[in-house]
Amino acid sequence: xxxxxxxxxKDRPETEWEPLPDHLERVAARAEEFCAGxxxxxxxxxxxxxxxxxxxxxxxxxxxxxxxxEDDGSVAASKKEPHAIVGATWSWMQQPQxxxxxxxxxxxxxxxxxxxxxxxxxxxxxxxxxxNDALKGGLTLPSxxxxxxxxxxxxxxDPKASALGIRMLFSALVDADMLESEAWDKGSQRPMNYAPLxxxxxxxxxxxxxxxxxxxxxxxxxxELAALRAxxxxxxxxxxxxxxxxxxxxxxxxxxxxxxxxxxxLHHATRNKLSRVIIxxxxxxxxxxxxxxxxxxxxxxxxxxxxxxxxxxxxxxxTKQHQWACENWDAPIVVTTSVQFFETLYANHKRPCRKxxxxxxxxxxxxxxxxxxxxxxxxIQQALDSLAKYFHxxxxxxxxxxxxxxxxxxxxxxxxxEKLYAPMRDRYHLEWLGDPAAPIKWEDVAERARNEExxxxxxxxxxxxxxxxRMLGPDCIHLSARMCAAHRLKVIEEIRERLKKPGTCxxxxxxxxxxxxxxxxxxxMRAFAGLESLAQAAGRCNREFGPVPGRFVVFRAPTEPPKGxxxxxxxxxxxxxxxxxxxxxxxxxxxxxxxxVLQTRQPDPGNVLGCxxxxxxxxxxxxxxxxxxxxxxxxxxxxxxxxxxxxxRRDGPSRDGLRGLQLYTVTVYDRELYKLKNAxxxxxxFAQMEEEENENKETWVVRGDLxxxxxxxxxxxxxxxxxxxxxMA
Numbered sequence: 248x249x250x251x252x253x254x255x256x257k258d259r260p261e262t263e264w265e266p267l268p269d270h271l272e273r274v275a276a277r278a279e280e281f282c283a284g285x286x287x288x289x290x291x292x293x294x295x296x297x298x299x300x301x302x303x304x305x306x307x308x309x310x311x312x313x314x315x316x317e318d319d320g321s322v323a324a325s326k327k328e329p330h331a332i333v334g335a336t337w338s339w340m341q342q343p344q345x346x347x348x349x350x351x352x353x354x355x356x357x358x359x360x361x362x363x364x365x366x367x368x369x370x371x372x373x374x375x376x377x378x379n380d381a382l383k384g385g386l387t388l389p390s391x392x393x394x395x396x397x398x399x400x401x402x403x404x405d406p407k408a409s410a411l412g413i414r415m416l417f418s419a420l421v422d423a424d425m426l427e428s429e430a431w432d433k434g435s436q437r438p439m440n441y442a443p444l445x446x447x448x449x450x451x452x453x454x455x456x457x458x459x460x461x462x463x464x465x466x467x468x469x470x471e472l473a474a475l476r477a478x479x480x481x482x483x484x485x486x487x488x489x490x491x492x493x494x495x496x497x498x499x500x501x502x503x504x505x506x507x508x509x510x511x512x513l514h515h516a517t518r519n520k521l522s523r524v525i526i527x528x529x530x531x532x533x534x535x536x537x538x539x540x541x542x543x544x545x546x547x548x549x550x551x552x553x554x555x556x557x558x559x560x561x562x563x564x565x566t567k568q569h570q571w572a573c574e575n576w577d578a579p580i581v582v583t584t585s586v587q588f589f590e591t592l593y594a595n596h597k598r599p600c601r602k603x604x605x606x607x608x609x610x611x612x613x614x615x616x617x618x619x620x621x622x623x624x625x626x627i628q629q630a631l632d633s634l635a636k637y638f639h640x641x642x643x644x645x646x647x648x649x650x651x652x653x654x655x656x657x658x659x660x661x662x663x664x665e666k667l668y669a670p671m672r673d674r675y676h677l678e679w680l681g682d683p684a685a686p687i688k689w690e691d692v693a694e695r696a697r698n699e700e701x702x703x704x705x706x707x708x709x710x711x712x713x714x715x716x717r718m719l720g721p722d723c724i725h726l727s728a729r730m731c732a733a734h735r736l737k738v739i740e741e742i743r744e745r746l747k748k749p750g751t752c753x754x755x756x757x758x759x760x761x762x763x764x765x766x767x768x769x770x771x772m773r774a775f776a777g778l779e780s781l782a783q784a785a786g787r788c789n790r791e792f793g794p795v796p797g798r799f800v801v802f803r804a805p806t807e808p809p810k811g812x813x814x815x816x817x818x819x820x821x822x823x824x825x826x827x828x829x830x831x832x833x834x835x836x837x838x839x840x841x842x843x844v845l846q847t848r849q850p851d852p853g854n855v856l857g858c859x860x861x862x863x864x865x866x867x868x869x870x871x872x873x874x875x876x877x878x879x880x881x882x883x884x885x886x887x888x889x890x891x892x893x894x895x896r897r898d899g900p901s902r903d904g905l906r907g908l909q910l911y912t913v914t915v916y917d918r919e920l921y922k923l924k925n926a927x928x929x930x931x932x933f934a935q936m937e938e939e940e941n942e943n944k945e946t947w948v949v950r951g952d953l954x955x956x957x958x959x960x961x962x963x964x965x966x967x968x969x970x971x972x973x974x975m976a
Contacts, residue, residue, distance in 0.1 A: 251302055251385055254431055255314035264314070265431045267302065271295050273427045274420075281419035284608045285638045286412065288396035289350065293420040295394065296338055297354050300330025302386035303377060331355050332374045333381050339371050341391040345403055350395070352862070353417040357424055361417055361595040361864035402637035410859040410867065411592065411633050418603035422575050425601065437571055441579050442549035444523075448513040454544045455480065455510065468792040471670060476503035479661055483507045486660040487514030491521070493635045493657045496645040497664035497834055499671045500786025504614075505540055508645050511660055512610040515641055523609045525581045527588045529618040529762060531557050531732060532739060536765055537614075538582050545580070556583040576605040585619060586873040592630045593855070593871035595864035607638040615762040616644045617779040617837070619873075621812045621848055624651075626855040626871055647786060648779045649834060650841040668832045675771075675788040675797035677831070683775055683824055686805045693718040695800065696772060701752045703768040705784050707776065707808045709757060713962050716755040721961075726756035730963035733910040734885050735759070742766055760787065769797050774804035777816020778823065778840045782831045815847045816840075879920045880912040881929055882948045883958045887911065889951050896933065905946075908932075912946075913964045920947065928957055928966055 253270035255261075275294025282290030300306065306328040335355035341347040348364075355367055362370070388394070402408040430436045462473035479502050486494070487510075496511070498504040512524040528534040538555045545552045554572040572578040588611075594600045611634070619627055628651075634640040643660070653659070661667065680695055681687040689711075696702050696719055706712050709727040716725040724745075726738050743766060745752040752768075758776075760766065761783040767790035773781055781801065789797030808814045819840055823829045830836050851857075853870035882892055888911030895904040915923065923929045929947040949957060949964070957966040 249307075251307060252310055253298055253301060254428060255310045256432075257314045267298065270427060270431070271298060274298075274423045277423035277427060278419050281423060281604050282416065285402070285415055286396070286400045287398075289346075289400075289416055290419055290423070292338075292350055292394055292396060293353055293416060294423060296334035296350065297357055297420055297424060298330060298334070299337070299381055299386055299388070300328075300333030300377060302381035302384040303328055303330065303333070304380065304384045306330050307384065329374065329377065331358055332370060333377045335367070336371045336374055336378045337388065338395070339368070341395055345399060346395050347391075349403060349409075349413050349416060352413050352864075353420050356417055356595075357420050357597065359597060361414070361600075363863050363865055364861070400637070402633065405633075405637070406860050407629055407856075408633040408637050410862050410864065411630060412637065413862065414592075414594070414600055414864070415604050415607060415638065417597070418600045421597045421601045422604060426575075437577075439568070439571065439577050441552055442545075444513055444517050444579055446548055447545055447552055447579060448517055450548045451506070451510060451513060451544055455506070468794065472501065472792045475667060475670060476507070479503055479667065480507040480510055482661045483511035484514055486658070487511050488518055489515075489658060491519050491635065491639055491641045493631065493654065494641060494643045494660050495649060495653065495657055496643055496660045497649050497667075498645070498647060498661060499668050499832075499834075500647045500783070501671070501674075501790045501792070502647070502667060504645050505537055506544075508612045508614070508643060509541070511643065512612055512641075516610050519641070521608050521610055521639070521641070523576070523579050523581060523605065524612065525576070525583065525588070525606060525609050526612045526614065527583060527585050528614045529585045530759060530764075531584065532735060532759065532764055533615070533762065534582055534584060535736065541580065541582070549579075552578065553580045553582060554578045556581060556587060574601060576602040581605075585613070589619075589623075589627060589630070589873055590868075590871065593626070593867050595868040606634065607640055610641045610643065612643045612645055614645050615783075616646045617648045617650045617783070617841075618762055619650075621650075621841070621845055622850075622852055623855070623871065623873065624845065625851045626859075629856060629859070647834075648782045648837040650779065650837060652838040652842065664834055668834055672832050673796050674792060675785060675799045677785075678798055678800045680772070680800050680802035683801070683803050683821065686803045689715055689718060689805060692772065692802055692804075695802075696753060696755075699753070699770045700750075701746070701768055702754070702770040702772060703760070703766070703787055704753075704755045704772040705758060705761060706755065706774045707757070707804060707806055707813075711774075711804065711806055712755050712757050713965065716962070719753055719755065722751065722753065724752070724754045725962055726754060726760060727963065728757060728759060729913060729965065731883050731885050731888065731911045731913050733888075734963060739764065739766070758784075765790075767791050769793065769795070770800065771797070772800040772802065774806075774808075775801050775817060776808055776820065777813065777844070778820050778829065778831065778837060780813075780816065781820070782837070785831055812844065812848060815844050819843045819847070878914045878916050880946050881915055881920070881923070881964065882908050882912050882932065882946070883964050884949055884951065884956050885911055885958055885963075892932070892948050892951070900933065908946075915964070923947075923966060926966065928953065 251267045252264045253267040254265040271294060274297060275291045278294040279290030309327050332355055335351040338347045338354060339351040352361055352367065356362060402412040459477060465473050479498050496504055496508050516524060528537060534555060534557055538553060541553045551568050554569055556573045591599050591603055631642045635642050693715060696704050704715060706715060709729050712725055712727040716723045724738060724742060726735060742754055758780060761780060766787055768787055769789060771784055771788040773784040785799045788799045808817050823840060828836060855867055855871045858866040858870060882888055891907050898904055928949060930950050932946040932948050959965050
C-alpha cells in the first residue's frame with residue numbers, strides 16, 4: 248500500500264512530504280496540551296481523528312495530483328474531497344454520545360464554521376460512505392473505549408456552559424492543527440519565546456518602587472492622591488493570593504487601577520499557575536494609552552511581552568512575532584477591545600475562535616465594565632461565569648462605577664472601596680447650569696464655556712459637537728467619531744500638549760473621551776445623561792487633585808441621548824435627581840441605577856442564550872454583537888488614508904492591506920451612506936466589483952478627485968447638501 252500523506256508540496260520530493268500518522272500524532276499532542284486544563288483526553292481524541300478523512304483514496308489522489316507539475320509547467324488539477332466530516336462521522340456514531348458529539352462538532356468545523364446540530368447530523372448522514380472509503384484506504388481505528396474520553400468535564404453537563412466548552416475544543420483543535428501544519432510547511436516551529444510572568448512581575452514591582460520613591464516627595468493633595476493609589480495597589484497585591492474566580496476592582500477615577508489591576512493579575516497568575524493576563528478595554532483610544540504605560544514597564548525585559556489586538560492597529564507597526572501572537576494570543580500580556588474579546592467568546596468561525604482556548608487558565612481584567620451594552624448583560628455574565636467556574640479563569644470587573652450588584656462568590660479586591668471615594672468628594676464641585684428638567688439653548692452652553700479658560704464640554708451626538716464647537720470659535724478643539732481613529736489620536740495628543748502650557752484650551756467632544764482617557768481639565772461640562780456617563784465625565788475634572796477643586800457643570804441639552812440604553816439612562820438619572828439620590832461619589836448608587844435601567848430594557852432581546860442552550864452556534868454568533876451592525880465604514884482622505892487606498896487597489900484585497908485602512912475609516916449610518924452615494928461623494932473600495940458585493944463588505948471610500956475634499960482637519964467627515972445642511976448626523 249502506498250504511503251499516506253497529510254500534506255504535500257510540488258516543490259518538495261515525496262520523501263519530504265508529511266506522513267498522515269505523523270501529523271495526527273503531533274496535532275493530538277498539541278491539542279491535548281491546550282485542552283488539559285478544561286477537558287483532559289479530549290485534545291488527544293481531537294488530534295487523532297481530525298484528519299482521518301485524508302485516508303480516502305480520492306483525497307490522496309488529490310494531494311498527489313496537486314503536487315505534480317505537468318510538462319507545460321502547469322499544476323495538475325484534481326477535485327478536493329471533503330475530509331473533516333469523516334472523523335466527525337465516526338465520533339458522532341460512538342458511545343458515549345455526549346463526548347462523541349462534542350468532538351464531532353469541533354472536528355467537522357476545523358476548516359470552517361461550527362454547524363447547527365441538525366445541519367451537522369444531516370451532513371454526517373449524507374457522508375457515511377466516506378468513512379468506509381477511508382477504512383478501505385488504510386485507516387485503522389482503535390476502539391471507542393480506547394480513543395474517546397472516559398470522563399466528561401463538568402461543563403459538558405451544564406447547558407449554560409456546554410456551547411462555550413465545545414467552542415474551546417474547536418479552538419484548541421484549530422490552533423493545534425494550524426501550528427503543526429505551519430511548522431511542517433516552514434520547516435520549523437514558531438519562535439514564541441517570552442519572558443516568564445515572574446520576570447514581568449519583578450519588572451512591575453521595580454517600577455512601582457521607583458514611582459513610590461518619587462511620590463514620597465509630594466505634598467498636600469498630591470501626596471494624598473499618591474497615598475490612595477498606593478493603598479489600592481497594596482490591596483491588589485494582598486488579594487492576589489486568593490484562588491481563581493470572579494473579582495471586582497472598584498476604584499474612583501484617578502485611583503490608579505491601570506497598574507494596580509495589572510499588579511493583582513500578575514501576582515494572582517503566578518500564585519495560581521495561570522498562563523497569561525488579558526486586558527479588555529472598550530475603546531482603542533484608552534487601549535493605546537494603556538499599552539504605552541505597560542510597554543514602559545515591560546519593554547526593557549521583553550519587548551514582545553505585550554501585544555495589542557484591535558482593528559485600528561496599523562500593520563506597518565507590527566513585527567512578525569506580534570502578528571503571530573494576535574492570531575492565537577500566545578503571549579503573556581494581551582491587550583484587546585471588548586468587541587474582540589466577547590465576540591470571540593460567541594464566535595463560530597475558525598479564525599476568531601482560534602485564540603479562544605488561550606482565555607482558559609488566564610486572568611481577564613475587564614476595564615470600564617459600565618460601557619458594556621446592557622442588552623447583552625445576560626449573555627456576557629453567563630460567559631464570564633462559565634469561564635470562572637469551568638475554565639480556570641479569573642475575571643476582574645474594573646471601574647469607578649460598578650454597574651451591577653455584587654454576585655454571590657464575587658470578591659472585592661479593595662477591602663472597603665467606599666472609603667476611597669470620601670477623599671475624592673472635594674476633587675470637584677457639582678454645579679447645574681439651568682434646571683435639569685428643562686433643556687437650555689446651545690447659545691447658553693456656549694456662553695458659559697467662553698467664560699472658562701480651560702474647559703471640556705461633552706455632548707450627546709456628533710452633530711451637537713460640531714454645532715457647539717463652531718459657536719465657540721476657531722480656537723475650540725472638536726473631537727468626535729466623525730474623525731477617523733488616526734485623527735482622533737492626534738487631536739487627543741494635541742489636547743494633552745495644550746494642557747501642559749499656559750493659555751486657553753477649550754474642547755467640545757462626544758462621549759468617546761469619557762471612559763479612561765487620561766486628560767485633566769479644571770472645568771468639565773456635561774450634557775445631562777445616565778449616571779455612569781456623568782461620573783466618567785467628572786473623572787476628567789481635576790483628575791490629578793490640583794490645589795483648587797474643579798467644577799463639574801451639568802446641563803440639560805436641547806437634544807436627547809441616542810435611543811436605547813443611553814436615553815433610558817437619562818430618564819432614570821432624572822428620577823434619581825428628583826429623588827435626591829444623585830450622588831456620583833457613592834459607589835453603591837450605580838448598581839441600583841443600572842438595575843432600574845435594566846427594568847426598562849428587554850433582557851437578551853436577541854435570545855442569544857436560547858441559541859446557546861440549543862448549540863445553535865451560527866445564530867449565537869450572528870446575534871451577539873457588541874456594536875450594532877447598522878452603518879458602514881468609509882475610508883477618508885486623512886493622513887495616509889488615500890495613499891493606502893491606492894496601494895490596496897493596486898495590490899488587491901489582503902488582510903494587512905484592509906487592516907491598514909482601519910485607522911482612516913469613519914463609520915456612518917445607513918441613511919448617511921445613502922445620501923453620500925447619491926451626492927457622489929463616495930465610491931466602492933474596489934470599483935471593479937459589483938456594487939452589491941461592495942455593499943455587503945460595507946467598505947466605501949471618499950472619492951479622491953473631489954475638490955475641496957469633504958474631510959475637515961477640524962471636524963472630520965463633514966458633507967453639506969445643496970441647502971447647506973450637513974449629511975452627517
